[in-house]
Amino acid sequence: MSRIASERRRSRLLGLLFAAPAIALLFLFLIWPIITGIGYSTTSASGYGDKTPVGADNYVRAIQDPDLYAALGRNIIFAVIVVVASITIGFVLAYFLYMKIRGWRALQVLLMVPYIMPVVVTALLWQFMLEPENGLVNAALRAVHLNALAGPWLTGEGTALGTVSLVQVWVTVPFAMLLIFGALIALDHEVLEAAEIDGAGTFTRMTRIVLPMVRPTIVLVAVVLSVQLFRSFDLVYLLTRGGPINSTTIATLYVFVQGFINNEYGYANAVGIVIGAVLVALALLPRLFSRRAAFREKANHG
């Protein structure tokens, strides 16, 4: 027995030894920054070397900060538009690819371009296209006498958030399409063939048969996208820097402004922790859904 115990101990130690580099990296790049961030969040640091402790003042301020709630509200609007539009368009495109329409292989590659394009290139491209005076979009609209539709896009307080969301949709659709397409090709073809024999049209098969079967994947995509969009920073920053008049200042941009423009580094860390807690809650949602689904299935079977 002692030989077995010592073998087990040796085996465990060997495993730890092999895992040590990964654990060290995890600590260095994940745990340590979180600990440091929590440390900064209890100070009034400007980020320039000063660190006066203030306890939980930053968290109290964050909870009472209307600008933070406004940023979170904009983030929710941004996420809802992007998730709903990306999944809807992604599903339709995935279905057409699944139906193997003519040129579907080339189309599959082409449709991935927005997703793999570097975000700086995407931002520059859309900034040029949406420029109110000289941009391609407004020039095209004016050319067909639709001047009324030639809007300020990224430079208008009322239009900027919607415009940024649509640009994000353009980037995100390929991701949603790819995941849903993966779920589609795993479907049982016989079910669809049977439906076709029974006289179900394309639209009916898509909405009444295929859609329910890929619903778990769609839910997963929705949750993953939502978490990603709450972490989103680069595209929005490059397009509008949070303006005009803070109309596109989403949560991460709000943290950036507090930390690097207002030099309220301690407060920025506290807000970051709060937003992080929101993201963790979001990330736990799929687990909650799957537990409920499992519970319901168990209840149904008895």
Place this chain on the structure above:
Amino acid sequence: MKFQFKRSRAAAALAIVTVAGLALAGCSTSTSTTSSGLTTDPTQIKGSITFSTWWAYANQKLVDGFSKEYPNVKVKLDFTAIDTYPTKLQALASSGDLPDVFAAQNASLVDLQKAGQLYNLKDALATAPYDGKAKTWGGSFNASLLKGANATLDTSKGETWGVPFNAISVASIYNKDIFDKVGIKVPTTFAELLSNCTALKDAGYIPMSLTGAVWGTWWTSLAWDQTMNGEKVADFSVSDPNYIKGFQIVQKMAKAGCWTDSQVTTDIAAETSLFLQKKTAQFVSVPENFLASVVKGADFKLGTYVLPALDGKDPNRILGGGNANVLVVNKASKNLSAAVAFAKYLTSTKVETDLASSQFTIPSLDINLSSGNPLMAAYLEAAGHGFTDSSTYLPNFSTAGYTTYSTEIFPNLVLGKITPEQAAQQTEGLFQK
């Protein structure tokens, strides 16, 4: 006894030598070491230092010029574009890796000083400059610019934290072809400026740049220097009619159509692009690399003019840069003597004169220069009127307060969403305490 006498003689000789040595050391302190311990003799200054900046014209050739007089000092130049420079500086300050000599401005400058990262240059400013006629380094500067460089900092104990590296001046660069086509002339009064805006707008042009993302608030600064000049900062109130008048002046410009709504968010690159594409008739800008890029890219006739007084008080002072172009020394520098010597070199008559003749810059020293390029004439003339000194009549915005002012209040005023009175009221609580 004889031996004791010899020993006494030796002791006396030693004492005399010691006293003489101390006296000589005292002499050498007064010539090559300052009262704060800095060495000033070039042969005694050795080692390496780092110089960080966003000034594109502070290039390697300029830096290498220092080595001619200080051959034992190696200077490493670290250039970062202005967009990311403050963030980089913040990261360096946080990790204790600030360069020995570096450029700083605005909010970064304030927070660096508050965090105790800056070296007090007061004693160094009392020593001789690198060159020039001034007796002291401090005396070589334009007094209002030196004051402006430290105006937002805590100098309650007589400290001087930074020196101005080149002044800025603001003028309008205009498209002569558009002016001729529309039939307007260079404005000499505020009323003419407004009527030009209306005429240009009616002709289908964007009358002038705003650069709302970065420089928009210049207009209120220029207006307040006219309306509030002579008032005392201790008496300041957001209800002061002269303070509100500054906002009214900007509102008049907006109503005259000087800017489009989109310009509240334009950055320098976008405005430069619109001007070079002949969409915007005038580009209100500082010189330096901005004027250089316009000169390089324009395929039309260019002119510059001094902005007219916004409230009729001539000669109107111009923005000098204040705390926008400041050179500072890291308090924790391991080679303070070399760092201060390099700062003196950068702000020397030779360097600033050379830059002014080749790089569209304006010296921060008290020297007279004639313009080498006709386009610089307006900038030098504006600088000759003197620089604004807002700290005498207006409290400084806090860092977060300025963000709120520049990203919300000012754009809303320009867009006509708030009145000047509302804009003034909304600035309550945004100033440094």
